[in-house]
Amino acid sequence: MTGSKTGTFPMARAAGCPFDPAPELADAPVSRVKLWDGSMPWLITRYADVRAVLADPRVSVDATQPGFPHTNAVSKARDTRMKTLMQMDSPEHAAQRRLLTSEFRIRKMDALRPRIQGIVDGLIDDMLAGPKPVDLVTAFALPVPSLVICELLGVPYTDRDFFQGVARTLVMDEPDPDQAVAASEELNAYLEELVVKKSTAPGDDVLSKLARTGAMTPQEIAVMGQLLLVAGHDTTAAMIALGTAALLANPDQLRAVRDSDDPTDSVEELLRYLSITHTEARRVAREDLEIGGHLIRAGEGIIAVKSTANRDPVAFPDPDVLDVHRKARHHVAFGYGTHQCLGQPLARVELQVVYRTLYRRIPTLALATPLEHLEFKENAVFYTVRELPVTW
Numbered sequence: 001m002t003g004s005k006t007g008t009f010p011m012a013r014a015a016g017c018p019f020d021p022a023p024e025l026a027d028a029p030v031s032r033v034k035l036w037d038g039s040m041p042w043l044i045t046r047y048a049d050v051r052a053v054l055a056d057p058r059v060s061v062d063a064t065q066p067g068f069p070h071t072n073a074v075s076k077a078r079d080t081r082m083k084t085l086m087q088m089d090s091p092e093h094a095a096q097r098r099l100l101t102s103e104f105r106i107r108k109m110d111a112l113r114p115r116i117q118g119i120v121d122g123l124i125d126d127m128l129a130g131p132k133p134v135d136l137v138t139a140f141a142l143p144v145p146s147l148v149i150c151e152l153l154g155v156p157y158t159d160r161d162f163f164q165g166v167a168r169t170l171v172m173d174e175p176d177p178d179q180a181v182a183a184s185e186e187l188n189a190y191l192e193e194l195v196v197k198k199s200t201a202p203g204d205d206v207l208s209k210l211a212r213t214g215a216m217t218p219q220e221i222a223v224m225g226q227l228l229l230v231a232g233h234d235t236t237a238a239m240i241a242l243g244t245a246a247l248l249a250n251p252d253q254l255r256a257v258r259d260s261d262d263p264t265d266s267v268e269e270l271l272r273y274l275s276i277t278h279t280e281a282r283r284v285a286r287e288d289l290e291i292g293g294h295l296i297r298a299g300e301g302i303i304a305v306k307s308t309a310n311r312d313p314v315a316f317p318d319p320d321v322l323d324v325h326r327k328a329r330h331h332v333a334f335g336y337g338t339h340q341c342l343g344q345p346l347a348r349v350e351l352q353v354v355y356r357t358l359y360r361r362i363p364t365l366a367l368a369t370p371l372e373h374l375e376f377k378e379n380a381v382f383y384t385v386r387e388l389p390v391t392w
Contacts, residue, residue, distance in 0.1 A: 009033040009043065009303065010278055018376050019246050019274060020320065021307040030292035033303065037076075041069035041301030042294070047312035047332070049292045050281075050304040055337035059283040059302060063087045068284040069301030071381070075279075077177035078170065082184055084227040090338065096224065099215055100342060103152075103206050109345040112148070116353045119147050124361045133368035133391040140358070141240035141388070142233070145350055149232035152346070153225060154198065154205025155191075163187060167230045184226065191222035191229070232343055235276065236350050238377075238384035243270045243355065245374065245385055246322060248367050256324050258359040266324040267351045272331035273322050275307035278383040281335060306332045364392040 011022035029046040044053050053059060063070065063079035064087075070076035079087055085096055102108070123140050130139075146164065150157040169176075169183040195211050195218040202208035206228070210221045247254040247270075257266045281304040285296050296302065310331045311319040334341035341347070359365060367374075368389035375386045 008036055010280075012378065013376075016372065018371070018374070019242075019249075019322075021275070021278075021305070021311060025305060025308045030294045035069055035301075036072050037070070039067075039069060039301060041067075041303055042291070042296055043303050043305060044291060045305045045308040046292060047309040047315040050306060050309035050332060051336045053283060053291060053302055053304045054281060054332070054335060054339070056289060057090075058285065058287040058289050060089050060286045061087055061093075061283060061339060062089055063282075065284045065286075065299075067299040067301050069282050069303055071279045071282065073177045074180045078180050078184055081181060082188070082223060082226075084223055085342070086227065086339065093338065096216075097338075097342060099210060099213060100206070100224070100228075103209065104342055104345055106345045109349050112152075112346070113349055113353060115151070116144075116148055116350055117357070119144055120353050120357050121361075124358065128362070133389045136244060136388040136390045137237070137241050137385065138387075141244070142237045144240060144354060145233040145236035148346070148350060149229060152206055152232075153228060154203050154207045155194065155225075155229060159190075162190070163229055164233070167234050170230055187226050187229075188219070188222045191225040192218045195221045195225070228343070232346070234382055235343075236347050238276045238382040239270070239274065239347070239351055240354050241388050242274050242276060242384040243351070244358070244365075244390075245367070245371070245388055246270065246274060247359070248365070248390075249371050250322050253322050253324050254359060257355055258363065260324075260356075263352045263356040265327060266355055267348060268328045268331060269322065269324050269326045270351075270355075271333040272310045272316065272326075272328040274383075275310045275331075275333050276382045276384060277333075278307055279381050280305045280307065281339075306335070362392045365390055366392065 011024045013020060014023050025045055029049060031043050032040045033043040034040055044050055062068065070079070085093060088096065123143055127134055127139050146160050147157055150160070166183045166187045169180050195207055198208040199211045199218070202212055207221060207225055210216060210224065211218070247257060257263060260266065283302040283304065285298050285300050285302060287298050289296050310316065310333060313319050315330065316328065334344040368391040374388070377384055377386055
C-alpha cells in the first residue's frame with residue numbers, strides 16, 4: 001500500500017550513524033513523501049527502480065516543469081533562472097554534453113594523474129611541515145580538487161576564495177534564495193568576462209576550447225563553466241573528507257586501503273557506501289509510467305534515492321558494511337543514464353591518487369576530535385563534514 005513517510009524529506013540521519021542513510025528511507029521501496037513546500041512527490045529507494053527511473057526518457061530533469069520536486073527555496077530560485085546541463089532534457093542536453101565529452105574522457109583524465117599526484121604530495125608536504133592538529137578539509141580535501149578543476153577549466157586559482165564562497169551558497173549551505181541567485185549571477189559575470197578574454201587569447205583549457213568552437217555564446221559557456229567549477233571541486237572535496245572520516249572510523253578498512261597497490265575497488269566502495277549527494281536525483285514525470293508496481297502520473301515529482309539504492313542488499317550483499325575489497329563499480333553514486341556525472345573519470349582519478357597517497361604518507365593519521373563530536377553538512381547538497389581535525 002502506498003503511504004506518505006513521516007516528516008519532510010530529507011529525513012535526519014540516525015544519531016551515531018553519520019555514514020548511513022536515514023533509517024526511515026527503508027520503510028517502502030515506492031512511496032509518497034512530503035517536501036518543504038507541501039508537495040508530495042514519489043520517493044524511489046530500491047536499486048533496480050532507481051536505475052529504471054534515471055534511464056527512463058519519460059521523466060524530465062527540467063526544473064521549470066510544474067510538479068518538479070525542488071530541494072528547497074534556494075534550489076527553486078537558482079534552477080528556474082539558470083539552466084545547466086543538469087536541468088536540460090534531450091536533445092538540448094545531448095548537444096551541449098557532446099561539446100564536453102572529449103574533455104573528460106577516461107584516457108585524458110588518466111593523463112592528469114602525474115599532475116594530480118604532484119598537487120597531493122605538495123599539500124601533504126605543507127601539512128607535515130605545519131602545526132597539528134589541522135583541519136583536513138581546508139588544508140587538503142578542498143585544495144586538491146580546486147587546484148585541479150581550476151587548471152582544467154583555465155580559471156585562476158588565486159580567485160579561489162571568491163568561487164568557493166559562491167559554491168558554499170549555491171550548494172545550499174546558506175538557505176537564502178536571493179543570496180544564491182546573486183552569487184550565481186556574480187560568478188556567471190566573472191566567468192563570462194574570462195571567456196571573452198580567452199576568445200582573443202585562448203589557452204589549452206576547457207573554457208578556451210569551448211570559446212573556440214563558436215557553438216556557444218560566452219554567456220552559455222559561463223553557465224556551463226559555473227556547473228563544472230562548483231561541482232568539480234565540491235563533490236570531490238566532500239568525498240575526500242567524508243571518505244577519510246569513514247576510514248578512520250574503520251581502522252581495518254584503512255589498513256587495507258593503505259596496504260593496497262590498487263585503490264580502484266576502495267574508491268568505488270567508498271562512493272557506494274557514502275553516496276554524498278543526499279538531496280538525491282530529482283525528476284518529474286512527463287508521461288504516466290509504472291515504477292515498482294505503482295502508477296506515477298504525468299506531472300508528478302520523483303525523487304530517486306541513490307543512497308538507499310547503493311545500500312540495496314539485492315545489488316550489494318551486506319550493504320551496510322564498508323568493505324573496500326568489494327566490487328562495487330555498478331553503484332549509482334554518479335547517477336545513471338544520460339545524466340550520469342560527466343566528470344566521474346576525473347573524480348575517480350583524483351580519489352585514487354588521494355586514497356593511495358594520504359594514508360601511506362601519514363600512516364599514523366588519526367582524528368583529533370571524536371567522531372561523535374564532528375559536525376556534518378545536513379542541509380547542503382553534498383553531505384560531508386564541516387571540519388575534520390586530524391593529527392599524526
